[in-house]
Amino acid sequence: MAGPPLFVVFNLASGRGDREEVRREIESACAAQGRQADLLSVDAPNRLMETAREAVRRAKAASGIVVAAGGDGTLSAVAQATLGSGCPYGVLPRGTFNYFSRTHGISADIREAMKTLLEESPQPVQVGLVNGRAFLVNASVGLYPQLLEDRESWKQRIGRSRLVALGAGIATLLKGHRSLRLRFDAPDAPDAPQELRTPTLFVGNNALQMEQVGLPESRAIDRGRLAGVALKPVGRWALLGLLLRGALGRLGEADALVDFSFKRLTVRARRFGTRRVKVATDGEIVWMQLPLTFEVSPEPLMLVRPRGLAPERAAQQAQRDDAPLAETERSLP
Structure with missing residues (x-):
């Protein structure tokens, strides 16, 4: 049959x-x-x-x-x-x-x-959700969406490869960045910061990706949670060092990381007047209204x-x- x-x-x-x-x-x-x-x-x-x-x-x-x-x-x-x-x-x-x-x-x-x-x-x-939008691998705000936009531009001009992706990442970091002032509300994550200034917030739903770059909290995904990773404010050369650590699978050893796991996380911007932010979900860039709610799909x-x-x-x-x-x-x- x-x-x-x-x-x-x-x-x-x-x-x-x-x-x-x-x-x-x-x-x-x-x-x-x-x-x-x-x-x-x-x-x-x-x-x-x-x-x-x-x-x-x-x-x-x-x-x-x-x-x-x-x-x-x-x-x-x-x-x-x-x-x-x-x-x-x-x-x-x-x-x-x-x-x-x-x-x-x-x-x-x-x-x-x-x-x-x-x-x-x-x-x-x-499946992960951010404001109701599904993501299978990751979602992010801040510097990471910019990295993805620049990487896609490089791919369209040069071609698709991991080397191209690395080169695009280096070029983006050398241009500089602006930090976000974020407030976090995660009732089921006592180790999550309440407030943080960070160039980027990354939310992972794929343990393989996190393990390959050496990011912490990969075990949390196997336990039905999402993994949050944020960077402390650092200079562009320090960011390049973090990119190299990621390429070597040793990003989790960096002191500049803040990591935690959760089932539901609400993110607000501290800066007055900020109502929308650029969000990347599985490589696609969209604008979303604040606050952002990241959660495991029910x-x-x-x-x-x-x-x-x-x-x-x-x-x-x-x-x-x-x-x-x-x-x-x-x-x-």
């Missing part, structure tokens, strides 16, 4: 690789198993949410699966439309970093990703994924868990 049909939101403007090859692989994999696949192509960014909602509408009517094919922004937008609909959600990752898919054991290879979609079952995964996203911990995630966790033992061994005579 054939399984549920797939309704694929295929963003032609995002991700990388041969679009026609992706289309052929989707169609041939589904045909081999007698499964229906409807591809809803998106050729302009302003049509992404409209197309995602249409995919959800069709999936609900046919008891099907909503699938996002594209980069992080596409995955996040389609997740936003799918959350709360009762429809399963699948991904065909085509981005540069693919933290969400890697965390959940979904391959960037289109054939392997299709195999997962057609053979595995939906499992609940945590309902999970039902992601089609392999069971168990993804191999890369398991390796990172094992390395993290072995770290105290390694430090002890190094200190022995």
Whole structure:
């Protein structure tokens, strides 16, 4: 008996690789198993949410699966439309970093990703919200959104790669920055600061990303919380040092970090007259009204994924868990 049909939101403007090859692989994999696949192509960014909602509408009517094919922004937008609909959600990752898919054991290879979609079952995964907008990997205010804007500009001119992303980050930090004066209200996080001057606030929902740059509080995400990280005010050269630490996976060793975990956090600006701020959610930049409320979504996203911990995630966790033992061994005579 054939399984549920797939309704694929295929963003032609995002991700990388041969679009026609992706289309052929989707169609041939589904045909081999007698499964229906409807591809809803998106050729302009302003049509992404409209197309995602249409995919959800069709999936609900046919008891099907909503699938996002594209980069992080596409995955996040389609997740936003799918959350709360009762429809399963699948991904065909085509981005540069693919933290969400890697965390959940979904391959960037289109054939392997299709195999997962057609053979595995939906499992609940945590989603973060900022003022009701879903994010799968992270959300941020301050310097980090500017880093993302500049990185995207570099990618459009030079190409997509991790080296380009690093170069764009260095250039942004050298331009200087302005700190934000923020007030925090997090009833379930006694270690959170009440007030802080910071160049950026970063809220993580992806333990793999945080572990790879050495950020603290990655364990909190595994316990159903979000991880908050803010920087103390520092100069541009110190910021460059933090960027280097992140590239080496040692950011958590920096004294300039303030970190805490929470289920719900309200952020207000101390400066009078500040009503809107620029917010980055999974690489997409939007303006939002203050105050900002970051929280764990009360309902999970039902992601089609392999069971168990993804191999890369398991390796990172094992390395993290072995770290105290390694430090002890190094200190022995």
